[in-house]
Each structure stands twice: as C-alpha cells, then as structure tokens.
Amino acid sequence: MGEVVRVEVSKEFLVACAEGIHARPAACLVKLANNYAGEILIHYQDQVINAKSIMRILAAGIKAGARIKVVVSGDSPQSVVEEIEELLGGEVS
Template sequence: MVEKKFTIESSQGLHARPASVLVNHVTNFEGDVMVHYNGQSINLKSIMGIMGLAISQGAEIKVTAEGEKEEEIMESLEDVLKEQELVKN
C-alpha cells in the first residue's frame, strides 16, 4: 500500500467537476484507492461518497492505493489533482 497526503488549494474545494474527473480516472485501475478525510475513508471510485465528504479549501486529505500497480496509480492521481488545480505543483 502507498499513501500520500495532499492539501486542497482550490478555492472551491473538491467540487463536482474535478471529483468526477478523479473518479473516472481511478475507475480505469484495478485495486483500491481510498480518500481519508475527517475520520472517514471513502472509495475514490464513488462520486457520491467523495461529494459527501465536502472537502473544502485548505483541507488535508490522505489518499491510499493498494493493488498491483499502486505506485502508478498514485503518480497518475497526483498528476490529475494538479491538472484539475486542486493541489499545487
């Protein structure tokens, strides 16, 4: 299992549009990708679960990936977070 912490920089937080991009991205991978925030752990393949977390600007989240290509998943997920301007480079 690999894990990484991110601070959400977007003034709108993790809102619907980038959340759907993230969900669509990780759906292509085998394995488990989880977002941990405010004492909750949600599968990143669940748009409703992610939206339910109501992750706002300045929030620190932890993402974990477990599976055959977990390193690749985490690297590509970080790229998507940057492309969606949720985190800084």
C-alpha cells in the same frame, strides 16, 4: 503456486482546487479510480471514502486547503498516486 502480492502506497495532499473537490475534480478522480483494478481510498477527517463513488466524494465536502490522505493498493499504485497528485495538486508527503 504463485503468491499474489498486493502493494499499497499512501500519500498526503493539501487540496489545491480553489473550490475544493467539487463535481468536476470528483468526476475526474472517479474516472481514474474506475479505470484502476485496485482500491483507492481517501481519508478525510474521520471519513474513509471509496474513490470509485462520486456520491461519497461529494458528500464528504472536501474543501480547498483540506489535508487528505490517499491510499492506493493493487498493481502499480505509485503511478496512480502520481496521477492523483496531478489532479489534486498540493503534495504534503
């Protein structure tokens, strides 16, 4: 039987949005996450945030210039990371 391979890609970003991740970019991020079958997690300070939850993203209070790490796992995670990069900007590594 075929083995399921789960690929994970992570990337750090500096949040380039002038107001940080507020309602509009959070909604765009959640929409992207909900259209992806895999998992997208945001690491910010000591929090691990499910990118499919707008309430968790907004409650995190991610400010402009903040350093976050995005971890995407599932099918084609690199393309999802690239979409997040377009949305948030500020690639670090």
